[in-house]
Amino acid sequence: xxxxxxxxxxxxxxxxxxxxxxxxxxxxxxxxxxxxxxxxxxxxxxxxxxxxxxxxxxxxxxxxxxxxxxxxxxxxxxxxxxxxxxxxxxxxxxxxxxxxxxxxxxxxxxxxxxxxxxxxxxxxxxxxxxxxxxxxxxxxxxxxxxxxxxxxxxxxxxxxxxxxxxxxxxxxxxxxxxxxxxxxxxxxxxxxxxxxxxxxxxxxxxxxxxxxxxxxxxxxxxxxxxxxxxxxxxxxxxxxxxxxxxxxxxxxxxxxxxxxxxx
Numbered sequence: 128x129x130x131x132x133x134x135x136x137x138x139x140x141x142x143x144x145x146x147x148x149x150x151x152x153x154x155x156x157x158x159x160x161x162x163x164x165x166x167x168x169x170x171x172x173x174x175x176x177x178x179x180x181x182x183x184x185x186x187x188x189x190x191x192x193x194x195x196x197x198x199x200x201x202x203x204x205x206x207x208x209x210x211x212x213x214x215x216x217x218x219x220x221x222x223x224x225x226x227x228x229x230x231x232x233x234x235x236x237x238x239x240x241x242x243x244x245x246x247x248x249x250x251x252x253x254x255x256x257x258x259x260x261x262x263x264x265x266x267x268x269x270x271x272x273x274x275x276x277x278x279x280x281x282x283x284x285x286x287x288x289x290x291x292x293x294x295x296x297x298x299x300x301x302x303x304x305x306x307x308x309x310x311x312x313x314x315x316x317x318x319x320x321x322x323x324x325x326x327x328x329x330x331x332x333x334x335x336x337x338x339x340x341x342x343x344x345x346x347x348x349x350x351x352x353x354x355x356x357x358x359x360x361x362x363x364x365x366x367x368x369x370x371x372x373x374x375x376x377x378x379x380x381x382x383x384x385x386x387x388x389x390x
Contacts (some may be wrong), residue, residue: 128235132383136223142260146165151218157295158214158232158249159387160352163187164194165217180252182228187217189235189350193216196232221253230255235350255285268293271333272364276388280366291388298370301328319381322358322372329362329370336363337370354384366390 137144157159165187188194191209217230233248268274268290278287305321307314322339329337338362345351354373362368371387 132223133219140257140260146260147222149216150256151215153292153296154218154251154256155301156385157214157292157388158187159234159350161214162211163189163214163232164191164209164211167199168211176238178264182226184229184231185217185220185227186231186233187212187214188233193233193235218251218256222256225253225278250288255288256285269333270297272336272362272368273333275362275368276365278366280390287390291390294370295386295388297332298325298328298388300373302383302386303323313380315380315382317382317384319374319383321383322360322374324371325370326360329360334362334364337361338363340369352385355381358383 133144133147137147140147140280165185184234186194186197188197194209214232217232221227221230229250229252231248231250264270270290270293275287275290278290280287301324302317302321305318305324307320311320313320326337326339338361340359341357343357343359344355345357346355351357351373353375355373355376358372358374360370360372362370368390369388371389373384373387375384376382
């Protein structure tokens with residue numbers, strides 16, 4: 128979508144273009160990766176689970192193999208070609224095209240050949256995004272373990288999603304603002320040493336039982352956008368809530384890339 132299209136959309140929705148840009152960036156920040164694969168469909172296709180008078184759903188797969196495996200497992204004839212598409216372009220399409228109601232940003236399929244239907248993933252709806260653009264659409268969210276545990280899975284789906292987005296933004300701000308102390312082995316931005324600072328921040332700001340759960344090697348796994356390691360912090364909630372910090376290496380130093388909050 129060109130910048131003029133964003134301006135047109137802002138005019139149509141009667142909101143500032145900067146607000147739309149901020150919403151798009153915020154939405155993409157909670158996605159596991161920034162490039163997906165979708166089936167190229169013909170003009171007569173109504174998409175996944177759609178009907179003539181119902182907005183269609185777009186399934187975005189993390190890799191071509193996942194897309195083809197899904198089609199084979201669910202008995203679909205794969206006649207359409209796959210095409211790569213940036214996550215940001217899918218989010219823009221969702222806002223621009225009223226015929227698209229939902230984009231499912233799917234996780235990688237497991238090795239279980241009996242699995243049918245869509246794997247887990249992040250669901251982004253057009254209605255949900257429009258509500259965030261509406262006056263008062265972004266209400267203040269209490270970021271505490273207690274507040275998260277009051278949200279019921281499946282019942283408060285949208286509110287749980289909004290909670291994860293808000294926590295992602297808060298943790299990313301902690302990482303971005305961290306300044307290593309004088310004499311530190313690393314003095315660059317988004318230092319890897321901020322992992323402990325994030326854990327401490329969570330404990331002091333509503334998540335008293337937060338603790339680092341694991342560090343794992345994710346090098347070479349496309350799901351993690353080129354990260355070498357993953358630092359995972361358990362938020363200590365009764366319901367599963369994890370903060371994942373993607374650790375990258377530029378040849379000279381390690382630093383924290385994206386922040387992912389998952390439940």
